[in-house]
Amino acid sequence: MHDDTNVIMMKSPHLPVPTVAILPSPQPIARLQAGSILGAGCLLTALHFGRPVLQPIALAAILSLVAAPLIRALCRLGLRRLPAMVAVLLLSGACLAGAGLVLAFQLVAVSAELPQYRAAIQRKAETLRAAVERPFAHVQAGLDAVAPLAPAAAPPAPAAQAAAPAPPTAPTAPAALAKLAGLAWGPLGETGLVLVLLMFILLEHESLQDRLIRLAGQAEVSRTVRALADAARGVSRFFFCQFIVNTVFGAAMGLALWAAGLPHAALWGALCGVLRFVPYVGALAAGAAIACFAAAVDPGWSLTLSCLAMFGALELVVAHLVEPKVYGLSTGLSPLAVVVSALFWGTLWGPAGLLISTPLTVCLVVAGRHVGALEPLAILFGQAPDVTAAQRFFQRGLSGETGAILRDAAAMLRRASFARYCDQILLPGLALASSELRLGLIDGAQREHLRRAVAEVAETLAPSGAAPVRRRRHVSLLDANVGAHLRRLREARLGRWQGPLDVPQRSIVLCAGLASERDELVGELLARALREAGVDARSVALPLPHTEHDAGKAALVSTVFVPYPLAEELETWRRAVAALRVLLPGALLATIRLPGDEAAGPAPAILSAADMDLRSFEECVAFVAPRRTAG
Structure with missing residues (x-):
């Protein structure tokens, strides 16, 4: 064991991110072109001016999607498709007609009672009109008091000279019937057209589905069938x-x-x-x-x-x-x-x-x-955008929305562990940041937001333990190694060795890595995930110093987890692991190679220096926790 406070914090303009599985980012939507805008305009024009033709077809198609589940249910009971379709249409029509007749008779009864309420309606209408006009009358009176006098208006013509309106003539019965028929003909005719189209669509259901599949092409059969099923189910x-x-x-x-x-x-x-x-x-x-x-x-x-x-x-x-x-x-x-x-x-x-x-x-x-x-x-x-939890973490981290990140993480941790949160959200989200960092797409403020988010997530969701020490509320992490920063916080709380040394043999697990931003962050997060599971885990930086090594304490360590090295760090990693083997000869050495670590070194050279190869934090917890319990 050694004093990690002597490790020099690496200053880098880059965010400390592990090279873990980079989730596939959504493909950007193609930019609008003149042809797309022209096509959309033509489509809107066709929808507007083609309303008399398209509207009945759309209504019939949607009603067919509504009736399809009922028809299928009757077919499963043993009816053929044609009798099932007729039964559904007749039942639906009877229900609608019955409800319409009941409502019509009720409305007739109400309308017959309305004449006795005519005086009350007129009185309340006058009251409302006066209440509405009164404020405007006050405003008009105030304006007239300050406005110059207008020329007097000409006196109104005598009532006798005014043209008397012609008395209204009562419509005849045939004229009233003709007017009523004209009003009802439009809705009834459109309803009949929709019903005819609905019957033909239901009769040609399988044929129309085959035509749509054929139109989409034989290479897209499964996708077309799935789209039709999703549309019918949703409607x-x-x-x-x-x-x-x-x-x-x-x-x-x-x-x-x-x-x-x-x-x-x-x-x-x-x-x-x-x-x-x-x-x-x-x-x-x-x-x-x-x-x-x-x-x-x-x-x-x-x-x-x-x-x-x-x-x-x-x-x-x-x-x-x-x-x-x-x-x-x-x-x-x-x-x-x-x-x-x-x-x-x-x-x-x-x-x-x-x-x-x-x-x-x-x-x-x-x-x-x-x-x-x-x-x-x-x-x-859509109800939910096609954004993964890792992508949402990355987006909120760039914006500095640490509170929203913590709320989502706390909701997940109510049903999962911190190790799973790291495997599914935190590390993949940082991998997305790593890919954009390599392209130079993240500025300094966004890097600081991400560093602060990682530090606060680790300190809030997986605290170091013991009594917290007072520290400045605003800690600038822009030029800091976040992994070393988090380890220093734990050392300030738990002591120089991150815990006591009078513990049983083979009860300590070390999370070791090279003194780089990537390795120290992975090691510190893993140590906190293991501590949440009850494992006495401590993070250190390689190479371990020989000057502070106590051979009598080497037996306390049971397992050492080391992140899979990058290709450019392979030789340094192998020398550090060889020195680790000398200092801790009885400890089991396991590498952590997260899926998608494309920048890692060659597997044979690394696996030959390690005892095990694990792929996630959850695997590390599952491997160490039973061994610690058994020990």
């Missing part, structure tokens, strides 16, 4: 979750309105559930209808305000807490993507586009996971 899951959420919302709203004393509470609850299928606009329409009816039936304002308060509170909870989680998890879309998709498709295709905005975006995001040209959509609108 079906979205509509199922939307049905559950809106049904619960309608039931809860109906109960709340009934408790408040509003007549026909079941009708208004059902109307809330139905209108919420139209994003954003439907909820506003339902709230306005409830407020108007409550104002009509109540002489005062208490019922109206209480109904609005209950509706607003429930809508805020569902819209901001329930729906982002449920819809995001069920569709794979981020909450922002749901809002943006509603704005985009609603602008292009109106109410129908608003209704199917989320399913259409789900299909585009699924396609973006499998088609390179649409990959930006999957990255921008």
Whole structure:
């Protein structure tokens, strides 16, 4: 053993990073070119002007994805595809028609009661108008008091001279029927067209799937099948979750309105559930209808305000807490993507586009996971960006967001060890930093942020033990060896030898490495991971000084872990290991070669000097902890 405080800290403009497994970084998205911009413009133009043709096809295709799971379920029960399809369509149509008839009769009953509330509605409308106009009247009076007098206006013409409006003529019955038929013909005709397209899509389901696979090419069969399955699963899951959420919302709203004393509470609850299928606009329409009816039936304002308060509170909870989680998890879309998709498709295709905005975006995001040209959509609108934990650590380290790093690490350490955190996040994240350092892409401030993040993560998540010593709150690590810095902190807490020497034989594990930034950081992190597992681990720098070596203490060391050397350090490493063998003849020597260490030296020359070759911190902990327990 020796005094590591005599080791000279290496000063380097580079970050102390181990050459560990470099995770594959995501490929950069191709830069926008004139052709891409022109193609996107042509696509948007086609979507806008092709709305009469594309909208029914999109509606039918999405409804086919919704009906497909039900048809498959009936087919598994023994029905053939055609009877199963007819049964699903008839059952769905019957349910919709029944619900529509019940709501229609309820609305007729409510409309029949409205005339008796006409006086109350007019009185409250006048009250609201006066309340709104009163502030503007005060402002206008103040402006008139300071403004110069305007020329007097001409007196109004006598009432007798004014042209009397012609009395309105009551429409005849045939004219009223013709007007009603004209209003209903558009929606009914479009609905019929969608149903016809839906039937043909369901009938030609397998044929259409084969055509899409053939269009994608025989080399992309598995990817195409997976994309179609993901799209169908995402759309079906979205509509199922939307049905559950809106049904619960309608039931809860109906109960709340009934408790408040509003007549026909079941009708208004059902109307809330139905209108919420139209994003954003439907909820506003339902709230306005409830407020108007409550104002009509109540002489005062208490019922109206209480109904609005209950509706607003429930809508805020569902819209901001329930729906982002449920819809995001069920569709794979981020909450922002749901809002943006509603704005985009609603602008292009109106109410129908608003209704199917989320399913259409789900299909585009699924396609973006499998088609390179649409990959930006999957990255921008997906529920979770395709960023690994190691990449997130690296990005936050560059920005100096140490608090966010510590929160994520603490969450992981509640179910895993510090060794696993190092293997899966910390060391791979530093490897990403190493690759960018070699390219000169990291500036001095970012290097200091990374050094500080590594030091604080090690000190917070795997503390040295014993009583902490007082130190400056802000420690500049820009020109410091982080591994040596962390070891000095532990020496200040535990003493010169990082712990007592009156311990059982073969109970100490050394984490040794060359006096370089890379090796000392790996050794110190490994020592802290082993200490977390209950192992008496201590980190040292090679070569061990002969002057401070005590042959009587050599038997205390059972194992020495040494990082795999880089190619340019091979000869220095071999001399240090040979000296280590002389000083600690009874210790087992194990190298740590982490996966992807491409800059390492030749394996035969290294393995011949070591007893074992391990690949991760977790392997080191698993190897040493049982030996220590047995000893």
